[in-house]
Amino acid sequence: MTEMSRSAALPRQPVETERVRRPHEERAAWRLVAPAAMLIILILALPMAAVVALSLTDYQLGAEAWRFVGAANYADLAADPVFWRSIVNTVVYVVEVVAGSTALGLATALMLQGSSILAPVWRTVFFLPVMASLIAMAIVWEFMLHPTFGLVNGMLGLVGIAPVNWLQNSATALPALAVIGIWQQFGFAMVLFLAGLSGIPQALYDAAEMDGAPSAWSRFRLVTWPLLAPVTLFVVVISTIRSFQVFDTVHALTKGGPNKATEVLLYTMYAEGFEFFRTGRAAAIAVLFVAAMLVLTLTKVVVVEKRIHLK
Amino acid sequence: MSRLPKLPRGLSVASVLRNAALIALAAVTLAPFVWMVATSLKAPDEILTRDFHLWPHRFWAAENYASAFAAVPLGRYLLNGVVVTATILALQLLIAVPAAFALSKSEFRGRRLLFGAVLFGLLVPYHAIAVPLFVGLHALGLLDTYAALVTPFAISVFGIFLMRQFFQGIPGELVDAARMDGMSELAIVWRVMVPAAGPAISAFAIFSVVAHWNDYFWPLVAVSSDTLFTPPLGVVAFRNDDAGTSYGPLMAAATVIVLPLVAAFLLAQRRFLEGIAFAGFK
Numbered sequence: 001m002t003e004m005s006r007s008a009a010l011p012r013q014p015v016e017t018e019r020v021r022r023p024h025e026e027r028a029a030w031r032l033v034a035p036a037a038m039l040i041i042l043i044l045a046l047p048m049a050a051v052v053a054l055s056l057t058d059y060q061l062g063a064e065a066w067r068f069v070g071a072a073n074y075a076d077l078a079a080d081p082v083f084w085r086s087i088v089n090t091v092v093y094v095v096e097v098v099a100g101s102t103a104l105g106l107a108t109a110l111m112l113q114g115s116s117i118l119a120p121v122w123r124t125v126f127f128l129p130v131m132a133s134l135i136a137m138a139i140v141w142e143f144m145l146h147p148t149f150g151l152v153n154g155m156l157g158l159v160g161i162a163p164v165n166w167l168q169n170s171a172t173a174l175p176a177l178a179v180i181g182i183w184q185q186f187g188f189a190m191v192l193f194l195a196g197l198s199g200i201p202q203a204l205y206d207a208a209e210m211d212g213a214p215s216a217w218s219r220f221r222l223v224t225w226p227l228l229a230p231v232t233l234f235v236v237v238i239s240t241i242r243s244f245q246v247f248d249t250v251h252a253l254t255k256g257g258p259n260k261a262t263e264v265l266l267y268t269m270y271a272e273g274f275e276f277f278r279t280g281r282a283a284a285i286a287v288l289f290v291a292a293m294l295v296l297t298l299t300k301v302v303v304v305e306k307r308i309h310l311k
Numbered sequence: 312m313s314r315l316p317k318l319p320r321g322l323s324v325a326s327v328l329r330n331a332a333l334i335a336l337a338a339v340t341l342a343p344f345v346w347m348v349a350t351s352l353k354a355p356d357e358i359l360t361r362d363f364h365l366w367p368h369r370f371w372a373a374e375n376y377a378s379a380f381a382a383v384p385l386g387r388y389l390l391n392g393v394v395v396t397a398t399i400l401a402l403q404l405l406i407a408v409p410a411a412f413a414l415s416k417s418e419f420r421g422r423r424l425l426f427g428a429v430l431f432g433l434l435v436p437y438h439a440i441a442v443p444l445f446v447g448l449h450a451l452g453l454l455d456t457y458a459a460l461v462t463p464f465a466i467s468v469f470g471i472f473l474m475r476q477f478f479q480g481i482p483g484e485l486v487d488a489a490r491m492d493g494m495s496e497l498a499i500v501w502r503v504m505v506p507a508a509g510p511a512i513s514a515f516a517i518f519s520v521v522a523h524w525n526d527y528f529w530p531l532v533a534v535s536s537d538t539l540f541t542p543p544l545g546v547v548a549f550r551n552d553d554a555g556t557s558y559g560p561l562m563a564a565a566t567v568i569v570l571p572l573v574a575a576f577l578l579a580q581r582r583f584l585e586g587i588a589f590a591g592f593k
Contacts, residue, residue: 025417025418025419025496026417026418026419026420028417028495028496029413029417029418029419029422029496030413030419031496031497032409032410032412032413032417032496032497032500033409033410033413033414033419033425035405035406035409035410036406036407036409036410036425036466036471037410037421037425037428039406039465039466040425040428040429040432040466040468043444043462043463043465043466044428044432044435044440044466044468045428046443047440047443047444047447048435048439048440050440050443050446050447051439051440051442051443054442054443054446061445061446061449104336108333108336111329111332111333112333120580122333122337123584124576124577124580125337125340125341126336126337126340127576127580127583127584128340128341128344128573128576129340129343131521131572131573131576131583132344132525132569132572132573133524133525133542133543133546133568133569133572134525134527135525135527135543135546135547136542136543136546136564136565136568136569137343137344137347137565137569139546139547139550139561139565140343140344140346140347140562140565141343142550143346143350143558143561143562144342144343144346148361149358149359149360149361149558151342151346151363154361154363155363157361183339183340183343187340191584216325245436245438247438247527247528248527248528248543251527251531252527252547252550266438266528269438269442270528270531270532273441273442273445274445274531274532279442279446282442283442283443286438286439286440286441286442287439289436289438289439290435290436290439293434293435293436293439294434297433297434298434
């Protein structure tokens with residue numbers, strides 16, 4: 001896995017020595033890339049240009065006429081408290097899920113590292129939620145969070161905690177979705193951490209022990225944590241990108257409610273574009289969404305480079 | 312920790328604590344799966360109660376699963392899921408593999424431009440271009456068809472990128488020798504490169520199938536007739552139905568939809584871990 005991920009993560013390869021272009025070879029090559037090139041233009045480049053263009057219009061799906069409105073959609077968004085609420089909620093959700101899944105992923109990876117023959121079993125268990133259809137599991141979570149018949153309130157009742165209507169209470173709805181997000185993602189972080197841990201030479205631990213770092217904690221602080229820092233950064237960025245795209249649980253369980261408590265960016269874009277058909281406005285949100293993703297992904301590229309240099 | 316009295320190896324206090332923590336975490340991780348399956352086996356009066364027990368007193372599996380398949384065309388949804396994910400994967404491979412080969416092993420004008428476009432495509436999540444794709448499909452009258460479910464994913468820049476990286480590692484001499492033998496470029500792709508690229512192809516296939524079997528956003532946007540629903544849409548439609556409060560059949564439906572990938576994962580774990588870990592590099 002480490003081998004493959006490293007090769008996939010390499011953003012650039014050394015440029016091959018320039019070969020002579022032979023006309024027939026060039027024609028053959030063009031035939032091979034033509035379908036891909038055409039589809040990249042049709043399905044990626046044109047829509048990308050269109051989303052920017054649409055964001056500058058008042059187009060509504062199905063409307064006869066539309067006009068150029070400049071930055072009006074962006075100005076409207078900036079003046080819309082619901083949109084700001086959506087941004088704040090997204091950021092809160094991302095911070096909670098990233099912190100939770102990174103910490104839990106690291107803790108799990110550390111516990112599995114060098115552990116018994118059971119390690120592959122644990123790994124499978126913790127990775128299971130990453131695989132399972134999130135939407136189906138969201139519906140299971142909804143049932144488990146049911147105020148009266150839910151398992152969660154039932155268990156909390158055993159220790160004397162009064163039942164909570166988790167998804168219908170504006171104080172608990174977003175944290176409840178974040179818990180589902182952490183549950184779903186931490187196994188993914190664990191796999192990346194395990195790969196990172198397997199790259200730390202045992203000799204370093206032995207050396208640390210000889211140099212008077214006897215406790216597991218001091219070895220972690222002196223060896224594991226610094227050597228794992230690039231992987232940790234990488235996990236944080238990837239989890240940020242993934243949790244930034246939260247949509248399924250919101251759409252299926254809360255519809256952005258109660259009282260906009262779970263209104264998040266992608267859900268707002270969906271509602272504007274596909275429920276209210278305010279296409280121009282949805283496009284403006286999409287542009288801002290892409291801008292945020294670009295910043296995150298560029299951070300990732302920088303992190304990947306750094307990680308490779310350290311190895 | 313090491314100051315504590317020594318116990319037989321494997322029985323130290325640290326290892327007991329560690330295993331206790333792992334067991335607790337595993338219990339929480341598995342709880343939704345276990346509860347889903349357990350509920351799908353219970354009769355209604357055992358579900359809508361505060362008397363929580365895992366194993367059903369009365370075994371109600373046949374009723375629950377039968378009514379899940381009767382209430383909604385669950386079989387149809389699963390079939391749609393298979394058709395859509397298989398078509399997407401086939402198109403992605405058919406288009407990405409030759410392009411990746413040319414990008415890696417041929418010299419042609421526009422190569423750098425194309426590769427730049429691939430790298431840029433990696434940065435854009437499809438959600439962001441969902442609006443124009445929807446408008447475009449609407450203009451073409453293709454909304455609410457299988458084509459609408461598949462088209463946006465016919466090209467996978469991630470697939471091109473991944474395959475190209477893999478092909479870079481295959482020696483150019485192999486390709487040159489095949490060219491000397493008079494093989495066509497297309498024949499080299501399918502008869503020389505593809506057999507050598509097994510691990511990369513299987514990793515990409517797993518990544519793609521998992522992503523599209525579980526995708527909820529795009530099918531939600533693209534189709535509205537329930538004959539075209541994919542499994543995620545189907546299970547939500549079932550929940551929103553009147554049947555939504557009959558948790559037994561609902562959990563049975565969820566089990567049926569989650570099962571195929573979970574079973575495949577349990578059978579081929581290593582490949583899945585590789586395939587899914589790739590998602591991080593997207």
